[in-house]
Amino acid sequence: MRIGYLGPKATFTEAAVAALFPSEPRQPYATIPDCIDAVAAGEIEAAVVPLENALEGSVNLTLDYLIHEQPLPIIGEIVVPIEQHFMVHPYYAPHWREIKEVYSHSHAIAQCRKFLHTVLKGAKQVPTTSTSAAAKFVSEHPHLPVAAIANRLAASEYGLTIVQENIHDYDYNHTRFIVVSRSRQPLSPDSPLYAGDKTTIVVMLPQDQPGALHQVLSAFAWRRLNLTKIESRPAKTGLGNYFFIIDIDAPMDDVLIPGAIAEIEALGCTVQLLGSYPYYFV
Numbered sequence: 472m473r474i475g476y477l478g479p480k481a482t483f484t485e486a487a488v489a490a491l492f493p494s495e496p497r498q499p500y501a502t503i504p505d506c507i508d509a510v511a512a513g514e515i516e517a518a519v520v521p522l523e524n525a526l527e528g529s530v531n532l533t534l535d536y537l538i539h540e541q542p543l544p545i546i547g548e549i550v551v552p553i554e555q556h557f558m559v560h561p562y563y564a565p566h567w568r569e570i571k572e573v574y575s576h577s578h579a580i581a582q583c584r585k586f587l588h589t590v591l592k593g594a595k596q597v598p599t600t601s602t603s604a605a606a607k608f609v610s611e612h613p614h615l616p617v618a619a620i621a622n623r624l625a626a627s628e629y630g631l632t633i634v635q636e637n638i639h640d641y642d643y644n645h646t647r648f649i650v651v652s653r654s655r656q657p658l659s660p661d662s663p664l665y666a667g668d669k670t671t672i673v674v675m676l677p678q679d680q681p682g683a684l685h686q687v688l689s690a691f692a693w694r695r696l697n698l699t700k701i702e703s704r705p706a707k708t709g710l711g712n713y714f715f716i717i718d719i720d721a722p723m724d725d726v727l728i729p730g731a732i733a734e735i736e737a738l739g740c741t742v743q744l745l746g747s748y749p750y751y752f753v
């Protein structure tokens with residue numbers, strides 16, 4: 472199975488692919504939508520993209536693209552610990568405090584706010600499509616006063632020098648990556664990294680119905696279905712219109728989750744199943 476991922480080489484996403492699919496061929500794509508489109512077009516069998524970071528929250532681009540543009544099923548999830556390092560071209564290593572621009576993925580920049588605010592106050596922060604795209608850019612501009620925030624793999628892949636290690640603001644820094652595919656077949660739980668199963672649904676509430684969200688939640692509560700995430704995102708149909716992404720800490724079964732979904736639909740909600748899939752921890 473060929474696995475697409477947010478590239479170029481040495482992103483955190485590639486580290487997630489390496490952990491989950493150590494012996495499958497991999498194919499980098501420049502952006503998250505490119506990864507998802509390549510799966511939809513049948514160029515690759517599956518893709519791994521970032522979904523949520525413990526410090527910064529959801530990767531809205533992934534959520535919105537899956538919900539609005541290219542509704543592919545989620546067939547697995549992997550949670551990876553994230554360490555952010557500050558790296559420069561070796562030429563700049565002795566005077567890295569003079570750096571004027573810091574490049575990285577917006578989530579990585581957000582994970583290192585305290586470092587940037589204190590140690591590199593005033594440096595311009597420039598978002599890139601991925602952390603390794605930032606590292607690659609820095610390696611290609613040895614005489615510019617620029618730095619990247621990326622992982623250790625990117626430093627060695629692009630020949631950069633790490634001048635400050637572990638610059639993320641909080642120790643508990645993990646990211647959830649999802650595996651999307653055209654086939655609904657979930658990944659096998661037969662892995663030492665396997666940690667459980669979950670089900671993700673998207674719920675659109677009926678307009679102006681008092682207590683609708685309360686009733687949705689009670690459909691799970693009285694069935695003792697544990698929810699691990701509920702998040703609203705704009706429906707993009709007007710201010711005040713949202714849908715809710717709900718993670719249920721259980722695999723799809725024949726009774727409980729179908730019963731909850733039927734109850735929610737009877738309230739006038741529309742429900743979309745994004746997937747029921749195993750999750751893994753590195």
Ligand SMILES: O=C(O)C(=O)Cc1ccccc1
Nearest residue numbers: 482483484576578579601602
């Ligand atoms: O840019 C990367 O390396 C990614 O894989 C996306 C990302 C960015 C920041 C933290 C985790 C994943």
